[in-house]
Every structure is written in structure tokens, then in C-alpha cells.
Amino acid sequence: MSEARRRKAAASPLASLLEAMPFAQAAYAAADGRLVAANARFEEAFGGLGGHATRQGLLDALDAAPGAEGEARAPHTRRWYALHWGEAEVAEGRVRVLSAIDVSERREALALHRRQQEKLLSTSRMMSVGEMAATLAHELNQPLAAIVNYLNGSLRLVGQAGGPAQVERALVAARLQAEHASAVIARVREFVRAREPKRDAHTVADIAGNVIELLRLEAERLSLRIELALAPDLPAVWADRVMIEQVLLNLVKNAIEAMREVPAGERELRVQARVDLDGEVEVLVLDRGSGFSDAEREQLFSPFFTTKSDGLGIGLSICRSIIEYHEGRLFFEGREGGGSVFGFTLPSAANRA
Ligand SMILES: Nc1ncnc2c1ncn2[C@@H]1O[C@H](COP(=O)(O)OP(=O)(O)OP(=O)(O)O)[C@@H](O)[C@H]1O
Ligand SMILES: [Mg+2]
Known part of the structure; x- marks a missing residue:
């Protein structure tokens, strides 16, 4: 003035x-x-x-x-x-x-409080998941090693006897599953000890390929084909491969399980990946299941929340912890035309390695 x-x-x-x-x-x-x-x-x-x-x-x-x-x-x-x-x-x-x-000070205090709250939540989530994982890893390690040994022994016997090719294929598939489980457990133990993912450049094609192979039998049982649609020239992601496989495995399993009651002709499962607007790699799992209600939406990520008779209810909370450790986002929404979409983002490896 x-x-x-x-x-x-x-x-x-x-x-x-x-x-x-x-x-x-x-x-x-x-x-x-x-x-x-x-x-x-x-x-x-x-x-x-x-x-x-x-x-x-x-x-x-x-x-x-x-x-x-x-x-x-x-x-x-x-x-x-x-x-x-x-x-x-x-x-x-x-x-x-x-x-x-x-009101700047009040807003700053609020924002700080919120950030601390979120950090606390994610730490406590991570700790309970971590402790549980450590116990499970410890308990499962021995039997899994034994299973792999038995399977190797059986494969040798079948080989010597020139046994049926189907049996051999089944044994190889079983060994693949057991080896994957062992790899997950080994990583979990390492992770719980080091509290840090072991990150490298990996392609989504490799990760998704492994996951689809591991779930082939379950998908066939529901006469489902898992469609894989990867954007051309998708950059590699900066991630712990086994952990991200675990995330995708959980999401695809949930998608398969969500379609148990859906008529066979309407089952449709897609895994998509593309680069999002922030330059991060976004992986989506789309199903045609029943979706979820608003009440469920609130609870999906709570540990031990499950609507399945055979569910533990920790799949999604583990997924979220893992993605948070990768500085990514885990999200979900209803799918247009019915079903749901669960997705996550990962940093591209280009500027990290
Ligand atoms: N694709 C989906 N469509 C609809 N509901 C889903 C989907 N994925 C998860 N949910 C809901 O979220 C709940 C929690 O999922 P979460 O993976 O954490 O546990 P779970 O699958 O029940 O058990 P598990 O620990 O064996 O994975 C499920 O029980 C289900 O009600
Ligand atoms: Mg699950």
C-alpha cells in the first residue's frame, strides 16, 4: 500500500x-x-x-x-x-x-504426526509379519529340504526304471514348487535378519513367467488361462526377485480363488504391466471374481482378515509390506464389468543400479 x-x-x-x-x-x-x-x-x-x-x-x-x-x-x-x-x-x-x-504450524504438526503414525503402522506391520515369517521359515525349512530330496530320489528311480513320462513330469513340477518354497523361505530368513531386500535389475517377463508356471496347475484346475500382456520396451525393475514373485503369486492366487464360484466361461485373468506417468513400472492383476464389498474394502489388508475357509489372511498384508520396502505402491479397485484389479508399482532399474 x-x-x-x-x-x-x-x-x-x-x-x-x-x-x-x-x-x-x-x-x-x-x-x-x-x-x-x-x-x-x-x-x-x-x-x-x-x-x-x-x-x-x-x-x-x-x-x-x-x-x-x-x-x-x-x-x-x-x-x-x-x-x-x-x-x-x-x-x-x-x-x-x-x-x-x-495455521501453518498446526498443519505442519498434523502432517508430521500423520507421517509418524504411518511409519509406526508400517513398522509394526513389518515386525509382526517378520516375526511370523521367521517362525514359519524356521519350521518349514527342514521338511522342504526333505521333500526336495525325496523327489530327487524318486526322479532317479523313475529314470532308472524308464518309468512313465507323466510321473516324471509330475515329479519335476513338484520339485519346482518345493524349490520355489525353499527359495522364498531362504529369502525370508535373510530378509528378517538383514531387514533389507536384495535388489537387482529384473524383467517383469521373467518374474511373471515364473509365477504363471508355479500356478499352472491351479489355473488348469479351474480351466483358466492366465493372459500376460506386457507393454513393449518395458524397463527392468529394481527389485528383489523372489519377493516380488511372492507378491505376484499372492495376487494371482487371490484372483484365481476369487473366481472359484464364477461360471467357467466367465473366468478371465490377466496380468498386465506398463510404465505409469511417474516412470515407474506398474503391474496389474485383473480378475472377473465377485469383487469386494465396501466393508471388505476396509479390511482387505488387515493381517488375518480372510473370507476363505482355507485362507490365512496374510497374503495381502505381506504383499503390502514387501512393496513398501521397494518404495512402491500397492493398490486395488473394482474392475469395470465386474471383478477386481490389484496392482503395484516398482521403480525402474534404469536409474538405480
Ligand atoms: N482378487 C480378489 N477379489 C476379491 N476379493 C479378494 C481378492 N483378493 C483378496 N480378496 C479378499 O481379501 C481377503 C484377504 O486376502 P489375503 O490374500 O490377504 O488373504 P487370503 O487370500 O484370504 O489368505 P492367504 O493368507 O492364504 O492369502 C480375501 O480373503 C478376500 O476376501
Ligand atoms: Mg491370498
Whole structure:
């Protein structure tokens, strides 16, 4: 405000009243929205903001807060204000009086609190999953090694006897499953110890290929074909291969299980991958199952939430922990035309290795 204007404004009762207020305050004409008077606090907070000389101009220049009605940020100072509007009849005519209360500190404290809360949640999730995983890994390691040994022995016997090819194929498939389980367990133990994934560049094609192979039998049982649609020139991802295989395995298994009750002709399972707008690799699993209700939606990721008689209810919570460790996002939504979509993102390996 120019010195002349300030002196003139100071002369008006409205201006001197605003000056006495503890917040940034301004009066805009109700008729045309022009600034009639403002106190020094207002000039200090918004004077540097182009457009503040009209009500609409000021509102346009501020960034509205998502989710907080009446709060806005001044982009030039990055401070947050709660905006209150009131009307008054004064000598200058009808005015709309703005009180702008600086709430930056409160917002910062809130945001900090939220971040700490989220971190705590993810840590406690990770700890319970980690402990459980460590126990399971310990208990399962021995029997799995024995299974692989027995299968190798059986394969040798079948080979020596020139036994039926189907049996041999079944034994090889069983060994593949057992070896995968062992690899998962070995990684879990290492992970629980080191608390850090072992990351490298891997292609989604390899990861998805392995997973589909591991689930071939289950898919065949439901006469399902798992369609794989990978975008051309998909970059490699920066990830722990076994862990991401575990995530995809869980998601595809859930998708298969969601379609148990669906007529065979309507079962449809797709695994898709592409680069998203942020340059991350996005992997989606789409099914034509029954989807989930709003009540279920809230609970899907809670450990031990399951709607299956044979479910443990930890699949998705493990998936989320793993993806969080990879700085990715796990998300889900209803699928157009019925069913659901579960997906996750992973950083591309290009700028990481
Ligand atoms: N693709 C899907 N379609 C519909 N509901 C799903 C889907 N995936 C998961 N859900 C729901 O989320 C619940 C939790 O899934 P989650 O994978 O965590 O556990 P689970 O599959 O029940 O058991 P498990 O621990 O053996 O994986 C499921 O019981 C199911 O109700
Ligand atoms: Mg599951």
C-alpha cells in the first residue's frame, strides 16, 4: 500500500478497526469485490500476491487445501491460512470482511504426526509379519529340504526304471514348487535378519513367467488361462526377485480363488504391466471374481482378515509390506464389468543400479 493510501485508509473507521485486529484482515466491496481496506498484517501476508486487490483475484491466487474446507496456502510464502468471511455494512457500503488466520504450524504438526503414525503402522506391520515369517521359515525349512530330496530320489528311480513320462513330469513340477518354497523361505530368513531386500535389475517377463508356471496347475484346475500382456520396451525393475514373485503369486492366487464360484466361461485373468506417468513400472492383476464389498474394502489388508475357509489372511498384508520396502505402491479397485484389479508399482532399474 502506498504511503498516501495508508494515511487515507488509516483515517477511515473501517481501516482503523481492521488495524486493531490480531489477524490479517481485509474488507472487499460486496458489489464489485474490490479491496476497500486492509490492515498491515494483511499487506504483509498477501500484499506480495498478484491479484489480491480483488476478492476473486485473491481467491484465485491462493492454493486451496485438499480436504480442509476454508484453508488455503499463499504460494509466494508457502504459509497456510484459515479463511473466514463475514459481511458488514460500513460507510464505504456493504463489505465482505476476510480474516486470515495463519495455521501453518498446526498443519505442519498434523502432517508430521500423520507421517509418524504411518511409519509406526508400517513398522509394526513389518515386525509382526517378520516375526511370523521367521517362525514359519524356521519350521518349514527342514521338511522342504526333505521333500526336495525325496523327489530327487524318486526322479532317479523313475529314470532308472524308464518309468512313465507323466510321473516324471509330475515329479519335476513338484520339485519346482518345493524349490520355489525353499527359495522364498531362504529369502525370508535373510530378509528378517538383514531387514533389507536384495535388489537387482529384473524383467517383469521373467518374474511373471515364473509365477504363471508355479500356478499352472491351479489355473488348469479351474480351466483358466492366465493372459500376460506386457507393454513393449518395458524397463527392468529394481527389485528383489523372489519377493516380488511372492507378491505376484499372492495376487494371482487371490484372483484365481476369487473366481472359484464364477461360471467357467466367465473366468478371465490377466496380468498386465506398463510404465505409469511417474516412470515407474506398474503391474496389474485383473480378475472377473465377485469383487469386494465396501466393508471388505476396509479390511482387505488387515493381517488375518480372510473370507476363505482355507485362507490365512496374510497374503495381502505381506504383499503390502514387501512393496513398501521397494518404495512402491500397492493398490486395488473394482474392475469395470465386474471383478477386481490389484496392482503395484516398482521403480525402474534404469536409474538405480
Ligand atoms: N482378487 C480378489 N477379489 C476379491 N476379493 C479378494 C481378492 N483378493 C483378496 N480378496 C479378499 O481379501 C481377503 C484377504 O486376502 P489375503 O490374500 O490377504 O488373504 P487370503 O487370500 O484370504 O489368505 P492367504 O493368507 O492364504 O492369502 C480375501 O480373503 C478376500 O476376501
Ligand atoms: Mg491370498
